[in-house]
Amino acid sequence: MRINRALRIGVEAIALTLAAATATACGGGGDKSALDHAKDGKLTIGIKFDQPGLGLRNKDGSYSGFDVEVAKYVAGKLGVQPNDITFKEAPSPQRETLIENGQVDYIVATYSINDKRKEKVDFAGPYYVAGQSLLVRADNTDINGPDNLKGKKVCSVKGSTPAQNIEKNFPDTQLQTNDTYSLCLEGLRAGSWDAVTTDDIILAGYAAQSSGAFKVVGKPFTTENYGIGSKKGDKELRDKINDAIEAMIADGSWKKAFDSTVGASGYQAPQPPTVNRY
Numbered sequence: 001m002r003i004n005r006a007l008r009i010g011v012e013a014i015a016l017t018l019a020a021a022t023a024t025a026c027g028g029g030g031d032k033s034a035l036d037h038a039k040d041g042k043l044t045i046g047i048k049f050d051q052p053g054l055g056l057r058n059k060d061g062s063y064s065g066f067d068v069e070v071a072k073y074v075a076g077k078l079g080v081q082p083n084d085i086t087f088k089e090a091p092s093p094q095r096e097t098l099i100e101n102g103q104v105d106y107i108v109a110t111y112s113i114n115d116k117r118k119e120k121v122d123f124a125g126p127y128y129v130a131g132q133s134l135l136v137r138a139d140n141t142d143i144n145g146p147d148n149l150k151g152k153k154v155c156s157v158k159g160s161t162p163a164q165n166i167e168k169n170f171p172d173t174q175l176q177t178n179d180t181y182s183l184c185l186e187g188l189r190a191g192s193w194d195a196v197t198t199d200d201i202i203l204a205g206y207a208a209q210s211s212g213a214f215k216v217v218g219k220p221f222t223t224e225n226y227g228i229g230s231k232k233g234d235k236e237l238r239d240k241i242n243d244a245i246e247a248m249i250a251d252g253s254w255k256k257a258f259d260s261t262v263g264a265s266g267y268q269a270p271q272p273p274t275v276n277r278y
Contacts, residue, residue, distance in 0.1 A: 034105035046090030046107035053205030093159035123227035131220020145218030208265030
C-alpha cells in the first residue's frame with residue numbers, strides 16, 4: 001500500500017511538472033504580468049507575419065515592417081532589447097485569445113480599436129489611423145470603389161474589422177473570408193474573387209510587392225484607429241505603452257520607422273495621430 005501511494009504521489013508530481021512546462025512553452029507566464037516579463041528582460045509580442053511593410057516574417061527568419069518597429073520601440077521603453085523579443089504570429093481571429101491566455105504580452109498587428117474588442121482587451125494608442133480600401137487585379141475596370149461592389153466576390157480575413165464592415169454595410173456583396181490575407185491574395189490572383197478589402201496601408205504594401213499584378217482603387221471609406229492590444233485591466237502597462245507611443249512620435253522615430261518600411265512602397269507618411277488614452 002505504501003509503495004502504491006508513493007508511486008501515485010510521484011506520478012502526480014511528474015504530471016504537475018509537465019503541465020507547468022507545457023504552459024511555459026506555450027507562452028503562458030503563470031501569474032506574471034507583461035511588466036514582470038519586461039523586468040525579466042523578455043517579451044513576447046504578437047504581430048502579423050504576412051503584411052509587407054507592416055508585419056512580415058522574412059525568408060531568413062527576421063521580421064520587418066512598421067508594426068515591428070513600433071513593437072520594438074515600445075519594448076525598448078519597457079527596458080527590453082530587440083534580441084530579447086519573441087515575435088508570435090497574431091492572426092486577426094486569434095488576437096483577443098492570445099492576449100487573454102497570456103500567450104503574448106501585447107499585440108501590434110494592424111489592430112483596429114473598437115468597442116466590442118475593448119470588452120476583452122485594453123488598447124493603447126492609436127499609433128496610426130488607416131482607412132478601409134479595395135485591392136483588385138491590375139486589369140480590372142469594373143471596381144473603382146465600394147459603390148461598385150454589388151454582386152462582387154470580395155475577400156477579407158475572418159474576425160477583421162473590414163470583413164465586419166462589408167458584411168454589415170454592403171449586404172449585396174458576396175463576402176469570402178480566410179484566415180490570412182495571403183490566401184485572399186492567392187484567390188484574387190487566380191480569379192476566385194474580384195477584390196480584396198482591408199486597410200489602405202496594408203493594401204499598398206501588397207500592391208508594391210505584386211510586380212504590377214494588383215492595384216488599390218478608390219478612396220478609403222472608413223477610419224481605422226490602430227491600437228496596441230494588451231491584457232484587460234492592466235492600466236500600468238497601458239499607460240506605459242501610451243507614453244512610449246507619444247515619445248516615438250515626439251522624437252522623430254515614428255516618421256523614421258514609417259519612411260523606412262511602408263514609405264519604401266511610395267506611400268507617403270500622414271500626420272501622426274494623437275494618443276487617445278482609452
